[in-house]
Amino acid sequence: MADVEAMLAHWAERAGPHPDGAMLPPHHEQCLGCGPDNAHGHHLQVNRRGDGVAADHVFDDRHVGAPGVVHGGAVATVLDDLSGFLLYLVGTPAVTRQLTVDYLSPVLVGVTYRMEARVTSREDRKFFVAATLSDLDGCTVATSTAVFVTVGVEHFARHGAVSGGSPTPPVADDHRDSGREGAVGQQRG
Numbered sequence: 001m002a003d004v005e006a007m008l009a010h011w012a013e014r015a016g017p018h019p020d021g022a023m024l025p026p027h028h029e030q031c032l033g034c035g036p037d038n039a040h041g042h043h044l045q046v047n048r049r050g051d052g053v054a055a056d057h058v059f060d061d062r063h064v065g066a067p068g069v070v071h072g073g074a075v076a077t078v079l080d081d082l083s084g085f086l087l088y089l090v091g092t093p094a095v096t097r098q099l100t101v102d103y104l105s106p107v108l109v110g111v112t113y114r115m116e117a118r119v120t121s122r123e124d125r126k127f128f129v130a131a132t133l134s135d136l137d138g139c140t141v142a143t144s145t146a147v148f149v150t151v152g153v154e155h156f157a158r159h160g161a162v163s164g165g166s167p168t169p170p171v172a173d174d175h176r177d178s179g180r181e182g183a184v185g186q187q188r189g
C-alpha cells in the first residue's frame with residue numbers, strides 16, 4: 001500500500017491556490033493524460049481559466065484510429081484528464097464515475113485543438129463536468145460530460161503508488177471500495 005502521508009503531502013504541494021491563468025501541475029508524473037514522464041502519454045499542459053480549465057492539444061501518430069483520424073479512446077482520454085484538472089479548483093481528490101463523449105466530427109492527427117472544461121453543478125459527493133474540444137476556427141468537434149465522485153486519499157493508497165512505482169496489485173476481496181468514501185477536506189495550504 002502506498003504511503004498515505006506521502007500522498008497527502010503530494011496533494012498539499014499541488015493543491016494551490018492557483019491564480020487565474022496559471023499552469024496547473026500534472027496529476028502525477030506518469031499520468032497518461034498529463035504526466036511529463038509517461039512516454040506514451042499526451043503530456044497535456046493545462047491552465048486555469050476563470051472557473052474552468054483549458055489546454056491546447058495536438059494528437060500525433062500514436063493516437064491514430066482510422067487513417068489520419070484520432071482514435072476515439074484517445075479523445076476520451078484527454079477530455080477525461082482535462083476534466084480531472086478541475087480537482088485543483090474544487091479542492092478535493094475525485095475520480096471519474098461516468099464519462100460520456102459525443103464525437104461530432106473527425107478529430108485529425110497533427111491539428112491543434114483547444115479544450116475547455118468546467119464544473120456545471122455539484123451535488124453532495126458528486127460534481128458534474130462538461131468539456132469541449134474545438135478547432136482553432138471555433139468549430140466544436142467533440143464534447144463530453146462526466147460525473148466525478150470525491151474520494152478520500154485512502155482510495156489511492158489502496159490501489160497504488162502516487163508515481164513512479166508499480167501499482168499495488170488489488171487484494172482479491174478488496175478490488176472495489178467498501179461502502180462510501182468520504183471526501184477528504186480541502187488540502188489547500
Ligand SMILES: CCCCC/C=C\C/C=C\C/C=C\C/C=C\CCCC(=O)SCCNC(=O)CCNC(=O)[C@H](O)C(C)(C)COP(=O)(O)OP(=O)(O)OC[C@H]1O[C@@H](n2cnc3c(N)ncnc32)[C@H](O)[C@@H]1OP(=O)(O)O
Nearest residue numbers: 015027080081084091092093095096098149177179180187
Ligand atoms: C486537493 C487537490 C487534489 C489535487 C489532485 C492532485 C493529484 C491527483 C493524483 C492522483 C490522481 C487523481 C485523480 C486523477 C484525475 C484525473 C484523471 C482522469 C480521471 C480518472 O482517470 S479517474 C480513474 C477512473 N475512475 C475510477 O477508477 C473510479 C472507479 N469507481 C470507484 O472507485 C467507485 O465507483 C467509487 C469509489 C468512486 C464510488 O463507489 P461507491 O460504491 O461509493 O458509489 P457508486 O460508484 O455506486 O456511485 C457513486 C455516486 O455516483 C452516482 N452515479 C453513478 N453513475 C452516475 C451517472 N451516470 N449519473 C449521475 N450519477 C451517477 C451514484 O448514484 C452515486 O451517487 P450518490 O452518492 O448520490 O448515491
